[in-house]
Structure formats: C-alpha cells, structure tokens
Amino acid sequence: MINLGISLLVYTLMLLALNFGAGLPVLYSALLALLxxxxxxxxxxxxxxxxxxxxxxxxxxxxxxxxxxxxxxxxQSGYPLGKWQFFVKSQIEAQIGCLLYLKRDFAQAFDHLQKGFTRHWVAMAMLAICYMKRNNPEKMKASFEKAVAATKNESLPWALYAFCLDKVGERSKAIEILEKGIKKGAADDTLLANLGALQEGKKMKMKSYGDLWYQFHLEKQGTVIKQQTRAVQGRRKIVRR
Known part of the structure; x- marks a missing residue:
C-alpha cells in the first residue's frame, strides 16, 4: 500500500542520512528512523x-x-483510497454489498460481500445468508463465525446464526450457538427466550429486533407488511382513545 511504501522510504532515507550523513551509530540511526x-x-x-x-x-x-x-x-468513487491504506477497499466493498442486499439485489450483493471487511458483522451475516440460500451450509457457518467474532457481546448476530442453522435443519447446533453466545456475554431477554423456544422444539421469534432483523430479508415480504399494517392500526386505535 502507498502509505506503507512512503513510510518505508522515509525510514530508509532517515537511516542513511543519520548514519552516513551525520555519522551516528547504526543502532541510534535505526531507532530514530523508526520513529x-x-x-x-x-x-x-x-x-x-x-x-x-x-x-x-x-x-x-x-x-x-x-x-x-x-x-x-x-x-465506488472511493476505490482509489484502497491503494493507500490496508482494509479500506474491503470496507467499501462491505458497504456496497450491504446496500445491494437491502435492495434485494442478492446476486450483485454476493459478489461484493465476498470481498467485504471481515470485521463488518452485518456484511458477514448477509454473506452467510447468501451462502445459505445457495445451499452451502459450510460456508454459511464460516461467514457467521466471522460475524460473531467481530461483535461477541451483541445478541442479534448470534440469534441470526442460530436462526439460519435451525432453518437448514441443524437445531441442536443452533442451541449450541445460542448457549455459546450467552457465555460470551450476548445474553438478553430475546436471546434467552429463543434458546428456550429451540429447546422446546419451537420456532425462534425475531421480530423484537425490529428493523435490524428485517434488513436481512429472512421474513417473507407479506408477513412484514402484515406486521407493519397491524402496528399502524394499533397506533390509530390508541389515537382514537
């Protein structure tokens, strides 16, 4: 990367100037050049x-x-910044992938998410879901592992991981993941309730995560619209009172 290259050039020039030009010992020259x-x-x-x-x-x-x-x-106009600093381009790819995923352009989103920054948990979770939809559970798990590693004490990434595992028929593994998330400090009422649901053979309930959940498009659009309609109708009833 350019920033590293320029910094190494500064180091080399300072080392030569201090050692040969100023006559300082190599060790002192190297330490000053390192600064x-x-x-x-x-x-x-x-x-x-x-x-x-x-x-x-x-x-x-x-x-x-x-x-x-x-x-x-x-x-996309920020791609040239990637030549200057490590991980910049992968951060941009992650953001583009997320925006395309939100638009439901899953094919194009997948291409960008694959190149995304692994510490961007939302991008890694979206990539995992893309793999699930492509019937590739192993890569789905690998991507979710990156997502939960990036934010160990957040509830939603662990819940998403478990939800998708349950969806592909691995309920026992889903229970393990929720238990692991709780041990890592991600426990909240929703995560604990979902762990209990899976242990009782029931489906997980994710709507309490709100828009953070809906952005992953794991609920059918009709279901989301119905829920939003009920919420609006509920608010209207409250106003009438």
Whole structure:
C-alpha cells in the first residue's frame, strides 16, 4: 500500500542520512528512523481515514434521502483510497454489498460481500445468508463465525446464526450457538427466550429486533407488511382513545 511504501522510504532515507550523513551509530540511526517511519505512517493513515470518513458521511446522507444508487456510486468513487491504506477497499466493498442486499439485489450483493471487511458483522451475516440460500451450509457457518467474532457481546448476530442453522435443519447446533453466545456475554431477554423456544422444539421469534432483523430479508415480504399494517392500526386505535 502507498502509505506503507512512503513510510518505508522515509525510514530508509532517515537511516542513511543519520548514519552516513551525520555519522551516528547504526543502532541510534535505526531507532530514530523508526520513529520517522511510525510518525509518517500515522499521519498518512490519518489522512486516508479522514477521506474515508468524509466519503461515508456523504453516503449516509444519500441513504437517508433515499438515493441508494447515488450512494453506491459514491462508494465506488472511493476505490482509489484502497491503494493507500490496508482494509479500506474491503470496507467499501462491505458497504456496497450491504446496500445491494437491502435492495434485494442478492446476486450483485454476493459478489461484493465476498470481498467485504471481515470485521463488518452485518456484511458477514448477509454473506452467510447468501451462502445459505445457495445451499452451502459450510460456508454459511464460516461467514457467521466471522460475524460473531467481530461483535461477541451483541445478541442479534448470534440469534441470526442460530436462526439460519435451525432453518437448514441443524437445531441442536443452533442451541449450541445460542448457549455459546450467552457465555460470551450476548445474553438478553430475546436471546434467552429463543434458546428456550429451540429447546422446546419451537420456532425462534425475531421480530423484537425490529428493523435490524428485517434488513436481512429472512421474513417473507407479506408477513412484514402484515406486521407493519397491524402496528399502524394499533397506533390509530390508541389515537382514537
């Protein structure tokens, strides 16, 4: 990456200048040059990080305004930043994959999610679901393992993992995953209730996660619409009172 290359060049030039130019011992020259390397790499990385942050803020505004296509194009314009810093391109790929997945463009989303940043748990969970839909349970599990590793104390990733395991017929494994999530500190009322449901041979209930759950498109659209309609009707009844 360019930031690393420039920093190594700074290190080399400082080492030569201090050792041969200033006549300092090699050890002292190397230590001082190392400080120059660390400082330059920090500053360059910070500059790239600020550029990426500014890009993501613009994307966020486009998403809030319902301009998904514009948001995707803006993210794609950030590809050159990937040449400067490690993991930048994979972060952009993860974001693009998530946006395409939200649009239900699962084929294109899959291509980007495969290249996504493994510490982006939402992207890894979406990738896992894509593998499930492609009848590849082993890769589904591998992707979910990355998702839960990225955020061990969050309830939803563990619940999603278990939900999909149950969906592919591995209920006992789903129970194990929920128990593991609880041990890792992700326990909440929903996770505990779902563990009890699976142990009793019942289906998991995920609607309490709200929009965070619905974004993964694991419920049929008709079901979601019915639930939203009931919620609206419920609010109307409350207003009438």
């Amino acid at each position: 120059g390397f660390a400082g330059s790499f920090f500053l360059l990385s910070r500059r790239t990080s600020k550029q990426l942050t500014a890009l993501m803020e613009g994307v966020q505004r486009d998403m809030q305004g319902g301009r998904t296509e514009k948001a995707i194009k803006a993210l």
